[in-house]
Amino acid sequence: MSTTLSEAESRRVVSGYGVPVSPFVTGTSTAEVLAAVAADANVTFPVVAKLCGRAIAHKTERGLVRLRIADTDALAAACDELLGKAVPDDGKVEVLVSTMVDGNRELIAGLNDDPQFGMTVMVGIGGILAEAIRDVSFRLAPITEVDAAEMLNDLATQRLFGEFRGEREADRAAIVDALVALARVGVEEPGLRSADLNPLILVDGKPVAVDALLEIGEDGDA
Amino acid sequence: MPDLDALFDPKGIIITGVSKHPGKFGFVTLHNLLTSGYEGAVYPVSREPGEVLGLSVIGSIDDVPDGAAEMLFICTPPAINEGLLRQAAAKGVTAAFCAAGGYREAGPEGAEMEQRLVALCDELGIALAGPNGQGVVSTPSSMCAQIVAPFAPAGKIAIASQSGNFVSSFLNLANHTGVGVSRAVAAGNASVLGIADYLEYFTNDPETAVSLVYIESVDDGREMFERMAPLAARKPIVVVKGGASAAGARAAASHTGALASDDAVFDGMCRQAGLIRAKDVEEAFEAAATFATQPLPAGDRVVVVTTVGGWGVAAVDAMADTRLEPTALSDDLMAAIDEKLPPRWSKNNPIDMAGGETRDTVPEILQLVAEHPDVDAVVLLGVGIQSNTAAMIRGGPFFPNHGLERIVGFHERQDTRYAEAAAGISTATGTPIVVATELANAAPDNPAPATLHALGRLCHASADRAIRSLHHLAGHSAWRQARGL
Numbered sequence: 001m002s003t004t005l006s007e008a009e010s011r012r013v014v015s016g017y018g019v020p021v022s023p024f025v026t027g028t029s030t031a032e033v034l035a036a037v038a039a040d041a042n043v044t045f046p047v048v049a050k051l052c053g054r055a056i057a058h059k060t061e062r063g064l065v066r067l068r069i070a071d072t073d074a075l076a077a078a079c080d081e082l083l084g085k086a087v088p089d090d091g092k093v094e095v096l097v098s099t100m101v102d103g104n105r106e107l108i109a110g111l112n113d114d115p116q117f118g119m120t121v122m123v124g125i126g127g128i129l130a131e132a133i134r135d136v137s138f139r140l141a142p143i144t145e146v147d148a149a150e151m152l153n154d155l156a157t158q159r160l161f162g163e164f165r166g167e168r169e170a171d172r173a174a175i176v177d178a179l180v181a182l183a184r185v186g187v188e189e190p191g192l193r194s195a196d197l198n199p200l201i202l203v204d205g206k207p208v209a210v211d212a213l214l215e216i217g218e219d220g221d222a
Numbered sequence: 223m224p225d226l227d228a229l230f231d232p233k234g235i236i237i238t239g240v241s242k243h244p245g246k247f248g249f250v251t252l253h254n255l256l257t258s259g260y261e262g263a264v265y266p267v268s269r270e271p272g273e274v275l276g277l278s279v280i281g282s283i284d285d286v287p288d289g290a291a292e293m294l295f296i297c298t299p300p301a302i303n304e305g306l307l308r309q310a311a312a313k314g315v316t317a318a319f320c321a322a323g324g325y326r327e328a329g330p331e332g333a334e335m336e337q338r339l340v341a342l343c344d345e346l347g348i349a350l351a352g353p354n355g356q357g358v359v360s361t362p363s364s365m366c367a368q369i370v371a372p373f374a375p376a377g378k379i380a381i382a383s384q385s386g387n388f389v390s391s392f393l394n395l396a397n398h399t400g401v402g403v404s405r406a407v408a409a410g411n412a413s414v415l416g417i418a419d420y421l422e423y424f425t426n427d428p429e430t431a432v433s434l435v436y437i438e439s440v441d442d443g444r445e446m447f448e449r450m451a452p453l454a455a456r457k458p459i460v461v462v463k464g465g466a467s468a469a470g471a472r473a474a475a476s477h478t479g480a481l482a483s484d485d486a487v488f489d490g491m492c493r494q495a496g497l498i499r500a501k502d503v504e505e506a507f508e509a510a511a512t513f514a515t516q517p518l519p520a521g522d523r524v525v526v527v528t529t530v531g532g533w534g535v536a537a538v539d540a541m542a543d544t545r546l547e548p549t550a551l552s553d554d555l556m557a558a559i560d561e562k563l564p565p566r567w568s569k570n571n572p573i574d575m576a577g578g579e580t581r582d583t584v585p586e587i588l589q590l591v592a593e594h595p596d597v598d599a600v601v602l603l604g605v606g607i608q609s610n611t612a613a614m615i616r617g618g619p620f621f622p623n624h625g626l627e628r629i630v631g632f633h634e635r636q637d638t639r640y641a642e643a644a645a646g647i648s649t650a651t652g653t654p655i656v657v658a659t660e661l662a663n664a665a666p667d668n669p670a671p672a673t674l675h676a677l678g679r680l681c682h683a684s685a686d687r688a689i690r691s692l693h694h695l696a697g698h699s700a701w702r703q704a705r706g707l
Contacts, residue, residue: 110478116443117487122478136481138490140447146704147494154493194476215476 001218002193007052007059008096010212013189014197018181020174021209024098026052030079033095034072046070046100048210051082053093057213068100101208104165106199109179109209111141111186113193113217119186123148123179125157126199133157141183148179171205178207191217226415226423228317229349230360230405232293234263235367236286236315238306239297239322242274247321247369248297249274251357258359258366258373263290267306283309294318295367296353300325300335304342311346318343320353321369326411327354340413355410356386359393361403362429377402377678378431378514382420384409385464388436391503399662400675401511404429418449425453432513433457434506438464440488447491454496455707458513458698461497462506463488496701498694505690511680512691516654518699519598523549524692525591526572526685529579529604534572537601537658537685544693545700548572549596558590572603581636585643592653599654599692603685605640606661606670608633613665634669641673641681656692658682 005013011021023042027033037043051064059065064085066078079095086093108126113119117140124136137154139147152161152172161170178200186192193216197209235255239248252266252275265286268279280286283294283306294310296303296318307318325336336353343350351358357368361376370386374396383389386408396403404427407420417435424433433453440446453459465484492499498513500506524546528534538548548571551559559573562583568574573587584602592600612633615626622630641657648655662671662681674681682688 108477108481110476110481112476112478112482114443114482114487116440116484117447117491118444120482120487120490122481124481130477131480134481134486136486137493138482138487139494140444140491143494150493150701150704151490154490194479196477198477213476 002215003218004054004057005214005216006054006056006094007050007212008094009054010195010214011096011209013214014182014185014195014209014212017185017188019178019185019197019209020207021212022098022101024096026094026096027079028094030076030083030095033079033097034076037072037075037097042099043097044099047075047097048100049075049078049082050096051085051090051093052096053086053090055089055091056093098210101201101203101210103201103203103208104167105160105170105202107175107202107207108136108196108198109182109200109207110197111182111192111195113186119183119192121179121183121186123151123155123175125155125160130198139183141186143180143183145176145180148176148183151179152176167202168205170202174206189214193217226317226349226419228292228315229319229351229358229407230365230423230427231363232262232291232317232365234265234291235260235293235295235365236265236267236283236291236310236313237295237297238267238283238303240266240268240274240279242270242272246297250369251295251297251321251367252277254366254368254371254373259364260366261364265291283313286313289314292316293367294348295357296320296322297369298322300332300339300353304338307339307342307346307348311348316347317349317351319351319355319358319367320410321355321357322352323354325353326413336411336413343414350414351407352410353413355408356389357408359389359403359406361405372397374406375400375402375678376404378404378429379434379510380404380420380424380427380430380432381406381434382409382417382424383407383436384412384417384438385436386410388462388503392434392436392507395504395507398666399507399511399680400678401515401680402678418446421450421453421459425457431457432510433459434510435459435461436464436503436506437461443488443491447495450497451495455702455705458510459497460500460506460510460513460694461492462500462503493701496698496705498698500694505687508680508682508687508691509694512654512656512695513698515679516648516656516695517652518702519654519692519696520699521598522546522696522700523596523598524601524689525549525551525597525599526601526603527575527584527587527591528572528602529575529584529607530577531568531574533603533685534568534574537603537689538572540686540689544689545696546599546689546693549598552594552596555590555594555596559587562586562590584636584640585647588643588647588655589651592647592651592655597653599656599696600648601685601688601692602640602644602655602657603659605644605657606637606659606665606668609637609669610661610665613668637668637670638673641670641677645674645677645679654692654695656680656682656688658685658688660684
C-alpha cells in the first residue's frame, strides 16, 4: 500500500531538492490564506487557489481549482467556497494559493520505482494529453547533466524547444537542472514510489512545476 | 567471476552422449567440432563401444588422460550429469557447456536438478554454461561445439544470446556477409553464466571488437545496467530485445507509472548505459558488423557518393529519420572534385558522378571526401553496376567476340577496385565508408559485393540500411564524446 502526499506537501519535498515550483502559500482558513499571501512577496496576483489534502487526488474533476483570481477580495471568496466543498472523507484539507504562471508549452516530469530497474526518472510532452501522446524518455536515477540533456534530445517533439508562438527558446540547461534535482528526490527521499510534475510549464523558457503529486510507500517516512 | 577461457578456448573437449545415430545431439556436436577444424583433443564418451566419425569412443570419463581436456560438453540426460561432472572435474575440466535439456524448463523436478547442478559446479569450480543451450562457437580455436549449424568465418563480433535460434541467425548472417565472428554462445537457462558474464569476457577479449546480444527477459534490470554500462564504455555492445512490445505489468497510480512501459524504460536504460539498441536481428547484425569493420565517425556529417542519381536521393531521404545530416560540400572540396569530374556532376551532396568516372575517379573522389575535415562519414552507392552489365554480356550470345572480353574484364576490375578503395581509404583516413547495393543479395558474386565479402567487410543491401548502421555508429560516438571518452 502507498499514500499520496497533498500537493502542498509534494511541492515542499521537491522544491527542497531544487526542483522549481510556482511560488505558493497555504492556509487552513480564509484568514490564514490571506495573511500568508500578504506576507509572501513571491505570490503575486493573478493567483490560482486549490483545495488540497492527502485524500484529494482529482482536484479538477471535483471542481476544487480556481484559476486567474485577480485580487484579495476574489481570493477570499474563492477560499470560502473551496473550504465549503470539503467533505468529511477528505480528512485534513488546506487551500493552496500559487502565482498563476503563463506559458504555452507544457512538459511532464516524474519518477517511478520500477519493479525491474528501480527508481526511474522521466520527462515528456506534458499536459492533459501526455498519456495519449506518449512522447517520453526515461533514465535510471540518479542521472548526470549529460543524461538529462540526452533525455531531452530523445523526445520526438523537438520543435517545442525552439522559439514557439512568441515565446523564447527553451532553456535546456534549466530543464536539465530540474531533472537532475528530481532524480535526486527519487534516490534520496525515503519510501518514494512515484512522482508526477504535470504540467511543468515553460515560463520564459524555464520549467516551473504548477502541480506535484508524490506517492510514498507504507514503509516510507514522508 | 569464473574464468571463461576454458569455455571459449579449451585445450581439449569431452563430449558426453555421443551416439552413432547421426540425428542425435552428441553425434552432431562431434561432427560440427571435427568439421570446424578444432585442433585440440576430442574425447567422445558413449555407452556403445566402437568408432564414431573415425574416433574411438571411450566408455567412461575416467579413461581421459589427466589434464587433457578443459571443457565438458554435455548431451546426456539430467539424471546422470552430476556424476559425469565429478569425473570430469577430477580430470582437470574447468568449464562445462550443458546442452542437455530437461532442467528448469521441464518442470519442478527439472528445476530441482538444475539447482543441484549449479551447486555442484560451484563446489567443483566449474564454469557452467546452459543448461538447455545450443552450444558455443569460437573461431580462434576453430571450434563449433554446437548441437546445430552453422560455424562462421573468423572476425571480431562476439555473440551472446538468450535464444539459441538467434545465435544461428547471427552466424548465418556472418556467413552471408563475410563479416566474421570471434565467439558465440547461447546462454540457455543461464543458471550460472548470464549475458552480463559473457559481455564481461568479450570486453576483455582481444579477439573481439564489438559484442552483439539478444535479450528476451531481464530479471534484475538495475544489476544489468550497473554491469553493462562500464563495459559499453570500453567496447561497443549492440542489443536487440525480444518481447519489446509487452506492456508494463504494474497498475500505475501515477501518470509517470502509466507511461513507464517496459520498453520505454529498457530503451532509456540502453541510452544511459551506452548500449546500442537495434530494432531487429538484421539491423543488430549490420550495426555490429559496421562497428567491427569501420572507424567510429567523429560526428553526424555525411556525404553520399554515387555513380548515378536516384540512389543518392534515397540515401539522403533515409537520413531524415536518423541523427545524420547530409552536409553541404565546402568550396575547397567542390573545387577539388571539379578537377576530377566532367562539368555535369551534381555540384552538391549527394555527389552524383553522373557516369563521368574513368579508371581512377571513384577512388580519387572517395579519398578527397573521406579526408576532408568537414566530413564525418561517407556512403558509397552504385558500385557493381559495371559488373552487372559485364555479367549480362558474359552470358549473352556475342561474348567474347566484338571486343566484349576486354570490356567485361575492365568492368569487373573496376568494381573490384571500388570495393578495395572503400575499404582501404576508410582505414587510411579514419572516416567510415559504408557501401550499399542490392547486388549484395541479388548477385553476391558480383565483384563489388564479392570483394567486400572477401575483405570481411559489410556490403549493405540498401542505402537505408547503410544509413541505419552509420546512425548507430554516430550515436555511439556522440555518447562517448558527451562523457569525455
